[in-house]
Amino acid sequence: MVDSRSTQPLGSVFVGRQREMAELTAALDDALSGQGRLFMLVxxxxxxxxxxxxxxxxxxxxxxxxxxxxxxxxxxxxxxx
Ligand SMILES: Nc1ncnc2c1ncn2[C@@H]1O[C@H](COP(=O)(O)OP(=O)(O)O)[C@@H](O)[C@H]1O
Ligand SMILES: [Mg+2]
Known part of the structure; x- marks a missing residue:
């Protein structure tokens, strides 16, 4: 039996970072509606x-x-x- 998860290339799965992605995608949505933002990832x-x-x-x-x-x-x- 083939496990489809094992056919994905290593490193392709993005794990966690829900909070960061929520902030960043919300900021992008703001930018698209005219309110530009600047973020630095440190x-x-x-x-x-x-x-x-x-x-x-x-x-x-x-x-x-x-x-x-x-x-x-x-x-x-x-x-x-
Ligand atoms: N949230 C994550 N889920 C899965 N792999 C990740 C995640 N964050 C980083 N990686 C992997 O870890 C490695 C180092 O990440 P990278 O983004 O290059 O680090 P940085 O830019 O902070 O030095 C890369 O192979 C990247 O794909
Ligand atoms: Mg880097």
């Missing part, structure tokens, strides 16, 4: 900042939102943000 490396942002991106794109990504250098002495 936490130690590997805690899920990028993944949470990717999940929000999926949610946004499902609603026809165009999403842009920017990246910073990570070298020593790089100015923050």
């Amino acid at each position: 936490g130690e490396p590997g805690i899920g900042k990028t993944r949470t942002t990717q999940e929000l991106t999926s949610y946004a794109e499902q609603q026809g939102v165009q999403v842009f990504w920017g990246r910073c250098y990570e070298d020593e002495g790089t100015p923050p943000y």
Whole structure:
């Protein structure tokens, strides 16, 4: 018997973060109705900042939102943000 859960690629399941996603999707809905918001996701490396942002991106794109990504250098002495 095949367990369909085992056919999903590792890392594809997004676990928890209901509170964060509720806040972020509500903020996106606010933005779509004209009230822009700024959020910063802060936490130690590997805690899920990028993944949470990717999940929000999926949610946004499902609603026809165009999403842009920017990246910073990570070298020593790089100015923050
Ligand atoms: N809520 C989650 N559910 C499942 N996997 C997660 C979750 N948060 C992070 N991960 C996984 O953990 C790894 C590190 O997360 P990542 O978003 O890159 O961390 P950060 O950007 O904070 O350094 C990635 O493989 C990511 O897919
Ligand atoms: Mg990251």
